[in-house]
Amino acid sequence: MSFDYDLFVIGGGSGGVRAARVAAAEGVRVGLAEEYRMGGTCVIRGCVPKKLMVFASNYGEAADDAADYGWDTRPGHFDWLKFRKRLDAELERLEGVYRRLLDGSGVTVHDARATLKDAHTVSLSTGEEITAKHILIATGGRPALPGLPNEELGITSNEIFNLEKLPESILIVGGGYIASEFACILHGLGVKVTQYYRGAQILRGFDDEARGHISADMIRRGIDVQCGATVIEMERDGDRIRTKTATGEEAHFDQVMFATGRAPNTEGLGLEEIGVELGRKGEIVVDEYSQTAVPSIYAIGDVTDRLQLTPVAIREAMAFVETVFKGNPTAPDHELVPSAVFTRPEFGTIGLTEEQAREQGPIEVYETSFRPMHRAFIDRQDRIMMKLLVCADTRKVLGCHIVADQAGEMIQLIGIAVKMGATKEDFDRVVAVHPTMAEELVTMKTPTRTA
Template sequence: MSNSYDLVVIGAGSGGVRAARMAATYGAKVAIVEEFRVGGTCVIRGCVPKKLYVYASRFNDLFDVAASFGWQVDASFDWPTLVANKEKEITRLEAAYVANLEKPGVEIIRDRAVVAGPNTVRLLGQDRELSAKYILVATGGRPFVPAIPGAELGITSNEAFDLPALPHSILIEGGGYIAVEFATIFAGLGVHTTIVYRGDALLRGFDYDMRKGLEAGLIERGIKLIYQKTIAALARSGSDIDATFSDGVTAPYGAVMFATGRSANVDGLGLEAAGVRLQANGTVAVDAFSQTSVPSIYAVGDVTGRAALTPVAIREGWYFAETVFNNNPMAVDHSEIPTAVFAEPEIGVVGLTEPEAAMLEDIDVYVSRFRPMMNTLSSRTGRMVLKLITRKDGGKVLGVHILGPGAAEMIQLVAIATGMGATKADFDRTIALHPSAAEELVTFKAPSYTYRNGKKIGG
């Protein structure tokens, strides 16, 4: 056991693990300190279990359309089986993360760490100090819970994966990724689900057609939406929880979940005392190379508030190692990041929204709406939406927005083309794959409408 390292990483999530592994590969003596489980939010209680639960919830939709294809289905759902299988999978992934760290020689320390100085990390459990040429803060984020009476009666995404039983109903506060994804999960598993959101439409910052399409899909799924209200208080009422809204109305629910955003995990880390500057929202201020205001201390991932996405944290961790330990300065380009919302319907986007693009230059907008082929033999009325935004007269593709089955898989491949600067002509040269939803992106003939000098024409 050593007390001196080239690099000490605090936090064994996606960004920290990648940075530690790469630095060790380049010959650095590395320790990574984690107080919970290796893998971080994404692997343990975020993206991975979330996607598994989304898959589970979608079987309900498949059973619903099965009859139109000649199938007779008699199915039942068992929550404990899903929870147990989820735990088995994330335990397997955690072991893989540990092996990937140990292979290049990273020392894993299970403890709570705080920054005690520009080159010092204190382990609280072991009551000892580590010296490090460099310190990397990769502590991620945590769910934000509003300070209201009875807040302790609610749950967050951390607890939602391991509930002892499914509630008969659930109220979810929030309008972002986490809120709509968990609403999809719970509703698909048979829970009466309600979303309450302070705004007037879900997914603030997304393209309007994606927001409205998602809203319609959630309503078709049986999810109740309450806008321009918040939860003012919670109180126990027998086995239920009474939620009092900001307008004074009170209603009972089997469970209440807060999906009201996330905060940077910086409390008690000693960053400010060490001279690390924090931004007004509590995130760690860093430059393009992830360096903080203290030259020997860096930070990557959600704790920096740049883009709270696992692949971004991984890339930031990789580039940190390249910059500091491979004499190869690299800065992550955060300008065009594809992202997906694994709700029902699913959303995949890359690039600018329609208003963002129209504010910058003259644009053409192509939109296609149609029923997914899976639903054409059934009574389901949901629509897919594919939107292509280009510079005027068929120029560079500025944004692609897809709502419907397979949106995430499609947008990952589209992002390769947009990242290379593809134009509408490049899309047009591509022969369509029929029958597929994605073929719509390469068969648009004329714009649905345009923007010239910031004004919408047609549509």
């Protein structure tokens, strides 16, 4: 059978674009459809604009620090519209980069929504039908709403970057990394922030001690973090939004933001109709090589709900090309993936939490908490935390957790050692770089506790 393309990719995010480019470089005839903007969640409404907002939110406190260090500074005001104009321009530039990369690779781009007609046929919103030997679904995910009456009064992480002005007050509903990051970002930009989370502690799934450290610091800085709080009602009240919790507490906010999880973008694609299996949350079920129940169809990235991280989607894309077009079956490696949470303080983590490590056998916990030099000098109360979890038998470092400024940068480097199987003694043999915060990682000689 003759096909229009050897590969057709649905989704122009980081994973889809990488797969298309790398496959095209192998001489594969590639088409790609994207219904919105090239770059996907990460570039357009996720990692990139969020990190730029993190940078912006840190300057207010940095100005106060500078004054205490002896600089003659003047109180300033954050100009949201000036920042947004520059942000929009940067995202437009990055989208252009993605398009040029595809064009330069020989990938044919279709600016249209694509759905599946059968195992080898894609229907575009333009009315065109396209056939392909292989189809790769890389449609990512979207913010999930809690199903609350009048929830349309609120916004999600999709809309936060497009506000015409910053609210004076905001309620953020959720306790995951997106909710907690934006609580810190908006607080840093001068917004009065309240965060409701239905659970006992924010950042579920991460190391318990690190979660507690971050939550306590957020509260100390002035963020009203309320755990065990669930919104059951919300309605417009003049220019504000009135909310009511399950315990009867009422409050008014200028804006409400939902960060209550993400859902895979599989709705309306025609997947189940042609035999592609979906999971409980609507995610595409794939095998270790990212292949679905329909042999010609593969899926990568957040739409599979394996590890929802951009670099992981890119790795899955590379493994897909190796498997399908290079004759080298390659399963993406989802073990020991470092990650960062851009709260204030920042959180970097790799490997097992202390709770997980305890379940696997005897461990040693090496831990330190202290006020870093640059903060103690101006009498700031910020404390950092560093923790290594070590297998008592093999001496391998099973996990590392850092709560500190630039923790994301540190965990990327430490991740190399942990991925290589470094032992505690390997860490001990490294000479410290002094004076730095990171030197503590190689100077903790005595276990804080064993389990």
